[in-house]
Amino acid sequence: xxxxxxxxxxxxxxxxxxxxxxxxxxxxxxxxxxxxxxxxxxxxxxxxxxxxxxxxxxxxxxxxxxxxxxxxxxxxxxxxxxxxxxxxxxxxxxxxxxxxxxxxxxxxxxxxxxxxxxxxxxxxxxxxxxxxxxxxxxxxxxxxxxxxxxxxxxxxxxxxxxxxxxxxxxxxxxxxxxxxxxxxxxxx
Amino acid sequence: xxxxxxxxxxxxxxxxxxxxxxxxxxxxxxxxxxxxxxxxxxxxxxxxxxxxxxxxxxxxxxxxxxxxxxxxxxxxxxxxxxxxxxxxxxxxxxxxxxxxxxxxxxxxxxxxxxxxxxxxxxxxxxxxxxxxxxxxxxxxxxxxxxxxxxxxxxxxxxxxxxxxxxxxxxxxxxxxxxxxxxxxxxxxxxxxxxxxxxxxxxxxxxxxxxxxxxxxxxxxxxxxxxxxxxxxxxxxxxxxxxxxxxxxxx
Numbered sequence: 001x002x003x004x005x006x007x008x009x010x011x012x013x014x015x016x017x018x019x020x021x022x023x024x025x026x027x028x029x030x031x032x033x034x035x036x037x038x039x040x041x042x043x044x045x046x047x048x049x050x051x052x053x054x055x056x057x058x059x060x061x062x063x064x065x066x067x068x069x070x071x072x073x074x075x076x077x078x079x080x081x082x083x084x085x086x087x088x089x090x091x092x093x094x095x096x097x098x099x100x101x102x103x104x105x106x107x108x109x110x111x112x113x114x115x116x117x118x119x120x121x122x123x124x125x126x127x128x129x130x131x132x133x134x135x136x137x138x139x140x141x142x143x144x145x146x147x148x149x150x151x152x153x154x155x156x157x158x159x160x161x162x163x164x165x166x167x168x169x170x171x172x173x174x175x176x177x178x179x180x181x182x183x184x185x186x187x188x
Numbered sequence: 189x190x191x192x193x194x195x196x197x198x199x200x201x202x203x204x205x206x207x208x209x210x211x212x213x214x215x216x217x218x219x220x221x222x223x224x225x226x227x228x229x230x231x232x233x234x235x236x237x238x239x240x241x242x243x244x245x246x247x248x249x250x251x252x253x254x255x256x257x258x259x260x261x262x263x264x265x266x267x268x269x270x271x272x273x274x275x276x277x278x279x280x281x282x283x284x285x286x287x288x289x290x291x292x293x294x295x296x297x298x299x300x301x302x303x304x305x306x307x308x309x310x311x312x313x314x315x316x317x318x319x320x321x322x323x324x325x326x327x328x329x330x331x332x333x334x335x336x337x338x339x340x341x342x343x344x345x346x347x348x349x350x351x352x353x354x355x356x357x358x359x360x361x362x363x364x365x366x367x368x369x370x371x372x373x374x375x376x377x378x379x380x381x382x383x384x385x386x387x388x389x390x391x392x393x394x395x396x397x398x399x400x401x402x403x404x405x406x407x408x409x410x411x412x413x414x415x416x417x418x419x420x421x422x423x424x425x426x427x428x429x430x431x432x433x434x435x436x437x438x
Contacts, residue, residue: 015291022291045358046306046351047313051251054306059298066294066343070287091353091425098354102302105331105350106343110286112334113342117286177334 001068004038004060009052014060022067031080032168033072037065039087039103041133043096057099065107069114079122081168084111085160088129090186092143097134104129108179115177124176128163131183132156148185159184192265193416194218194257196248196308197275199226201375202326204233205404206272206412211239213413216265220246220257220275248275248304258311268315270416273305273348274326276341281377283337283385294340301344305351313364320363324415325352327368327427329435349427356425365424367415372431373402398432 002017040057049057072082086104089097108127115125135153146152154160163182166172181187193210197203198219207217211234219234219241221227227243234241242264246257261268277300279293305325316323330338331345348368355366372392378401382389393401402408411430414420429435 011295012292015295018291046355047310047358049306049310051307054303058306059295059303062298062302062347063291063294066289066340067291070289073287091357094354095357098306098351098358101350101354102347106302106347109331109334109346110339110343113336113339114286114334116334116336117339 002064004056004064007060009055018063018067022071025071027075029077030075031077033076033082034085034164035068035072035082036085037061037068039100041087041100043137045096046098058103062103062106066110069110073114073118076123081124083164083167084127085164086127086129087133089131089134090183093138100134112177119176126167126175127179128160129179129181130160131186152184152186154182154184190214190216191269192216192267193270193272194220194261195272195274196220198230201377202371202373202404202408203274204230206274206409207234208237208405209409209413211237211241214238216240218242218244218261220244222247248308249299251307254307254311258315262315267319268312269319269321271308271312271323272412273308275304276301280341281381286336286339289340297340297344302347305348309355316364317362322365322416324412325368327370329370329372329431332435332437353425360424367424368427369411370427370429370431371402371408372434373404373408375404396432396434400432402430402432
């Protein structure tokens with residue numbers, strides 16, 4: 001996957017890089033596809049974010065994330081399932097994470113569109129959100145009502161992976177176009 | 189109270205309707221547009237409607253032009269109470285299967301809807317702090333439900349809402365409010381979409397409880413004007429659906 005932190009930020013060049021990647025990668029057909037695109041995860045108030053930082057932290061990751069969903073659709077076998085995993089802090093914890101939140105919300109909407117697009121061949125598309133990585137710099141105590149679970153923010157290889165497995169499983173056969181917040185109840 | 193606001197994407201449709209609603213209240217309305225002929229004409233309409241219409245050339249995807257826009261407003265008007273970001277990509281009404289969207293097309297949607305919002309917000313913030321002003325973003329119900337044939341448009345509209353929620357958190361302490369409206373109104377873009385596909389017209393109109401599309405100036409504009417006014421001084425981080433009840437998610 002093209003790396004927004006290292007890629008050429010020129011619009012035409014980056015678009016070309018993303019297109020070539022999408023069309024040149026041939027991972028075969030699979031019943032389960034997990035899409036976990038890059039997130040900048042750098043904290044800064046939006047008013048202090050420079051256009052160059054915006055490009056690296058939002059525009060470039062967003063375009064490659066969108067392409068990753070397109071690739072996932074091309075890779076997923078009929079009747080399979082796709083899960084998008086995105087970093088998304090709860091609204092109360094979102095200050096300083098404007099680019100992360102905007103990219104996550106946009107890609108989740110794209111996943112919902114993909115659910116409609118691919119549903120005709122039985123492919124389910126859902127999303128899981130996590131605040132594991134964005135919670136690293138949160139001040140304590142947390143604003144507002146504490147998360148329902150004291151294990152907040154959870155762990156990628158436990159709570160997040162568990163939610164992904166659940167959505168890929170046959171038991172979730174009637175679930176598509178949905179978002180699961182695997183953040184221990186922090187997001188209401 | 190006379191307020192000064194700037195509206196992007198106000199050459200026609202919803203943007204023009206919002207500007208008109210503000211002008212009817214006697215406000216000073218800056219029309220930020222790329223095409224001077226259209227922008228000047230709309231500014232003149234605002235003056236004729238009882239407001240003070242002004243035009244400023246601005247491509248909202250260009251950092252230099254947005255910075256220049258805010259300098260111009262600051263120098264000419266001395267104040268800014270509100271920013272309305274309505275501009276979207278010219279591809280917004282185009283249907284395209286998900287897999288056929290190019291990176292260039294996605295980038296175009298992103299540049300106008302989201303980067304434009306970022307630049308307008310960033311450059312207007314100092315002026316808005318001075319007036320405890322407000323930002324309103326025109327999002328869309330397309331960003332709620334997911335549109336198979338307009339995935340990039342829906343994605344950037346959802347991203348706008350995310351950005352608005354964060355800005356509301358970051359700017360609240362400074363007294364600046366940030367909200368969205370999600371209109372479903374008659375517009376040139378809507379008309380083009382209906383002409384291309386009559387089934388779209390039947391589908392869209394059939395799900396609206398109020399049985400019609402909204403009027404940009406009489407239905408959508410007043411809601412935006414409310415959000416920009418002191419009457420909404422305790423409203424921030426919200427999305428108001430102005431869609432006749434069409435969207436079942438809010």
